[in-house]
Amino acid sequence: MKDRILAHMGSLLGGVVHNLNTPLMWVMGRAQLIQSRTERVESYRELSDEDLATFREKNTKDISSILEGAEKIDAILKGLGYKIQMVNEGYTxxxxxxxxxxxxxxxxxxxxxxxxxxxxxxxxxxxxxxxxxxxxxxxxxxxxxxxxxxxxxxxxxxxxxxxxxxxxxxxxxxxxxxxxxxxxxxxxxxxxxxxxxxxxxxxxxxxxxxxxxx
Amino acid sequence: MKDRILAHMGSLLGGVVHNLNTPLMWVMGRAQLIQSRTERVESYRELSDEDLATFREKNTKDISSILEGAEKIDAILKGLGYKIQMVNEGYTxxxxxxxxxxxxxxxxxxxxxxxxxxxxxxxxxxxxxxxxxxxxxxxxxxxxxxxxxxxxxxxxxxxxxxxxxxxxxxxxxxxxxxxxxxxxxxxxxxxxxxxxxxxxxxxxxxxxxxxxxx
Structure with a gap:
């Protein structure tokens, strides 16, 4: 029975991987955007208050996306972890x-x-x-x-x-x-x-x- | 036989989740560090060249960690994806x-x-x-x-x-x-x-x- 559930989980793994991949792509993409902004940091001294505010807003949004993506991955891993633990330890x-x-x-x-x-x-x-x-x-x-x-x-x-x-x-x-x-x-x-x-x-x-x- | 391999994969899932969790923690931690630096962006105008360079270096390092963590997750998912595809499609x-x-x-x-x-x-x-x-x-x-x-x-x-x-x-x-x-x-x-x-x-x-x- 345990093997049957493990096989069921295995059969859904393709979907799990797919669901993990999507937020991972956000993480990677957004990190690159932040990096390109970081490289221009010397020019910030010339920015107006408004431009600095825009910069901060953009960076904050990208960081939020990274964290959101990471939390999505975390939630999937938690669900998976719960199931694995319950299956393997045969909770009663x-x-x-x-x-x-x-x-x-x-x-x-x-x-x-x-x-x-x-x-x-x-x-x-x-x-x-x-x-x-x-x-x-x-x-x-x-x-x-x-x-x-x-x-x-x-x-x-x-x-x-x-x-x-x-x-x-x-x-x-x-x-x-x-x-x-x-x-x-x-x-x-x-x-x-x-x-x-x-x-x-x-x-x-x-x-x-x-x-x-x- | 397919079920047997899926069960084997299922039995290793706990380890997979553990291996995915570690780089995920880097991603989350480093993103928070970058965020705290971003929030202080208005003060950058007063920074010396040297301090700006330090800022850039720190941010770049944290972004590298995020990307490295994401790539590690990606590599694990690719390995998993390969196995799932081969198992499910019964390659000959x-x-x-x-x-x-x-x-x-x-x-x-x-x-x-x-x-x-x-x-x-x-x-x-x-x-x-x-x-x-x-x-x-x-x-x-x-x-x-x-x-x-x-x-x-x-x-x-x-x-x-x-x-x-x-x-x-x-x-x-x-x-x-x-x-x-x-x-x-x-x-x-x-x-x-x-x-x-x-x-x-x-x-x-x-x-x-x-x-x-x-």
């Missing part, structure tokens, strides 16, 4: 809100999730720990979301919410057929001993995961 | 020198490989393509190196070289026992139809991989 107590936030953030590395999917994510509920094997939970949640992504078209909506410790995953555009039902069942396999899981598609797919040990 | 033609370079770079994400292992890597040979399934090759090479790491202590030496299209992997400190031999054999499984593989431990472990279709 999971803070559900944080977990769902990190998981849905990580999924942004899947370009289909980022660009072709409307996301309605409601995690306003208060902090709630569940005694559950992280890998079993993650296998189920990412497996269900993957099944939705694979069996629906661009423009789909994915709903993720947490209410009183119950996780809801849904997609109004999704109907279960034999193949997708098997995929969902298969993903939930190891979680069934920790949770009551119900998949209904009378009005689009709605999966509820009620963890037993909250 | 591999440039051996580039492959070994990328593979050993990627292994630096394993902290034991980075800190506790002496590396003797000789890839001076000229460019050489082999017709071989990337995943089978990567499974074998990383599997052998992992077996060495698992069955030897800190301070081990790992030798990787390429001569006339033959890959040599070696570790003078390693003796094969039943468990490690099985690990090496298992890793090489899928490669055997593409290569003659010989593992000898009379003078430390020496594995040669002679690809059939160069």
């Amino acid at each position: 107590s999971v803070e559900l809100r944080e977990y769902l936030e990190m998981e849905t953030n990580f999924l942004l590395a899947d370009m289909r999730f980022k660009h072709d999917t409307k996301r309605e994510i409601q995690l306003n509920s208060r902090s709630r720990y569940a005694k559950v094997d992280y890998n079993a939970l993650s296998c189920a949640v990412t497996g269900i979301i993957n099944a939705i992504m694979d069996h629906t078209d661009k423009g789909r909506t994915i709903r993720v919410s947490l209410e009183n410790g119950i996780i809801h995953l849904g997609c109004p555009e999704m109907k279960l057929d034999d193949a997708s039902r098997r995929e969902v069942d298969d993903a939930c396999g190891a979680l069934r001993e920790h949770a009551d899981i119900c998949a209904d598609d009378t009005d689009g797919l709605q999966v509820t995961i009620a963890l037993k040990d909250l | 033609s591999v440039e051996l020198r580039e492959y070994l370079e990328m593979e050993t770079n990627f292994l630096l994400a394993d902290m034991r490989f980075k800190h506790d292992t002496k590396r003797e890597i000789q890839l001076n040979s000229r460019s050489r393509y082999a017709k071989v399934d990337y995943n089978a090759l990567s499974c074998a090479v990383t599997g052998i190196i992992n077996a060495i790491m698992d069955h030897t202590d800190k301070g081990r030496t790992i030798r990787v070289s390429l001569e006339n299209g033959i890959i040599h992997l070696g570790c003078p400190e390693m003796k094969l026992d039943d468990a490690s031999r099985r690990e090496v054999d298992d890793a090489c499984g899928a490669l055997r139809e593409h290569a003659d593989i010989c593992a000898d431990d009379t003078d430390g472990l020496q594995v040669t991989i002679a690809l059939k279709d160069l």
